[in-house]
Amino acid sequence: MSKSPFWLKTLAYGGLAFLHFPIAVILINAFLAGDGEKATFTLRWFHEALARDDVITAIALSLKVASVATLLALIMGVMAAAALYRRNFFGKEAITTMLILPIALPGIITGISLLSAMSMLAITPGFWTIVVSHATFCVVMIYNNVVARFRRMPHSLVEASMDLGADGFTTFRHVILPQLATALLAGALLAFALSFDELIVTIFTAGHEITLPIWLLNQLARPRDAAITNVVAMMVMLITALPIIAAYYLTRGTETVEGSSR
Amino acid sequence: MTIAVEFSSVSRHYGSVKAVDSVSIAIAEGEFFSMLGPSGSGKTTCLRLIAGFEQPTSGSIKIFGKEVANTPPYEREVNTVFQDYALFPHMNVLENVAYGLRVKDVANIECMKRAEDALALVALAEYGQRKPSELSGGQRQRVALARALVNRPRVLLLDEPLGALDLKLREKMQMELKTLHKKLGITFIYVTHDQGEALAMSDRVAVFNRGRIEQVDTPRNLYTQPKTSFVADFVGTANVVSGDLAQLIVGDRQPFSIRPEHIRMDGTGEVSVNGVVADIQYHGATSKIEVDVSGQSIAMVVSNTEQPDAQLPEIGKNLSLCWSKTHMVMLETA
């Protein structure tokens, strides 16, 4: 492979720098004290942020929503993947399209339609409506990961297990589940991250509940509170970044294997 | 004689495709039975029907006299060695072998002991702690064998188990499988597309073509007495002559087969025909001569030890082929 032209390398790294510039700004701001001119390193704002009830409540709510939504999405996603990966039947295409729809359509459409359905059924928006709306667009994360893994797993493993005397349940537990484990974890991490910082749909389905992203949105109207906002913004970033990196490393090995056979 | 596996007009259709089309066979207990045929001929589907991975569209399958149409694979007394071995990648070798016992709630100590015995049987006693990915193809094949045998099946199904191995290892494993079969005394049902393998190992061979069985016989009879032109051609090589050429040679349009090694050029034999040498291929111990007989190619094989090079005919020369009537096999018209 030849050496890259200088201009291309510059463009590539420039693009990467552009992508990280705002993130760096947030990280730096979180540790800065003072009023613009004098910038000193401090952890003061972390203490203040963590001492505030509204911050803690919002973080707790977002963690709880993301966990429950991920769990629901896991169950639905695995069921759909198990049903769809090997069989061809009428309507299969339609079902996969349906699973993708919540992330393919602009979030505002998902949000407003769920909200209007809730108001028609006289459901008061709250914790569970947030969970349901989040799980709806998280299913596809699990589904995609699990279906890809199912397709890579030779079906003969399942047959071998049954041939050796294991019924469907035992086979699921001892053969299928261990094979899916990393794909499930990766999908769950992505779903968790997706749910944790979702805003567009949540605004519609949250009612009076304040998730962390909604709290941040509200903070934008309070410029005097910026120091706290900076710190919380950084924490949100970290809470979503860690699962993403973990998910990448979990699925990387399998993709390398697949790539090398090309 | 006990019948181990019995098919009575079994069919397996996928939509309009007849993968298995009205097959009837009876496989005796303790037999080494091979299912031979090209890919897509229905042999593997038959094996999967016995294992229970497929259900017949019609007909009945009995294993030791018991109808198994409704018995799932995990309740059948048969075990399978898979073509791709299907070793569980997340378990080590010993766990793989012990799996069949573990899922049947066999006590752990006995489980491990029998798994170790099975590994010893395939000469892999030292390898229990390795992961399947750390083994060579031949070793994986043996683990698959040990894993299938640990449950003490009454019938062992082998789906092209040597297909992924190179030629030398293949021949060695053929020997080992045969020895193992004698030692265990259970029924082996062996699927292969390699006619040499089927002839060398089996007590009886069923030749499959397009979902049907063309002939079931001992290897010797298959070779010397093929019933159909497909069998004559697929088992070994044969000149299948029919139609006008058959009319010309023997005065009858019915197809017949004559093996290349039975054709002579020394003028001995009741049947003779003239042709032109089209090609000569050197194969080491033998040479193959392709002769053009009124537009159709007839192959003959001569031994290079008996027939030094100098005596081989030249390409383009006329050659008179002859053979004895006893070596001709009349075939059923297709």
Place this chain on the structure above:
Amino acid sequence: MSTLALRPLANTLYRNNNLFLFLLLTPPLLWFGVAYLGSLFALLWQSFYTFDSFSMSVSPEFTLENYRSLFDATNLDIILRTLGMAISVTLACAAIAFPIAYYMTRYATPRERGCFYVGVMLPMWASYIVKAYAWTVILSQQGILYWFINHLGLTNGLNQVLQLPIIGGNTLATSNLGRFIVFTYLWLPFMILPIQAALERVPSNLLQASSDLGARPGQTFRKILFPLVFPGVIAGSIFTFSLTLGDYIIPQLIGPSGLYIGNMVYTMQGSVGNMPLAAAFTVVPIVLIAIYLKMAKRAGAFDAL
């Protein structure tokens, strides 16, 4: 160890494959087919209802008035404004993404490629609102961008750019230019990854074959590489296009006042309570995206997803 108690159930499910399939599919189908699609259709249905602007109430009388009013000058303005932004953001993302993806696949060492991959994934997944917030900080007049521009002595240049029609405004934070930068930033990773995936699928021996047959690098790029990677560009543009069309937060935070489709929907269903018009407005992105998907499908973009 085993689940012998469940054996009868296991047998039933094994023998009755369709029952098993049915049991697996029922919960997702109920959720998606009934709850989610049901909500979507209910929303679309409401777009035919009548809104009485005197009593500010909705009555279930069938009307096409909402759809007709989409073509009123103000509403059409909103649609075109959003569409224009979506198109420019898509083009900008493609232009910036291509060199990055190309460098990643063709020149980066495996280690470097891993870094790039994570380096693109992280900003993509980093919280949307945090990124938006970061840009309000960056673009503000006390922000880092103005600080740089002042120190580099480019203030006049910036002011001239901001005086341009359409893209200009009083400050960066209230100009269409600012909004365009933020949108481009937000959706850029969604463009890089599909292009990179498409590039990776082009066997390098095709490029060697092309140069072996006498093509100059530029020709190889135009005649071989770009046509093969184009579906990836389209795949990425589906995201950039759709995400811009539906956004209603960024237009509130950054850029000039004029409404976007998303804001219109939000205000109509929220403070105004005109759900029928809001519903009719949601049909606009759906239709635009459907048209776009149809074109993309023709270009073979779905194989690149």
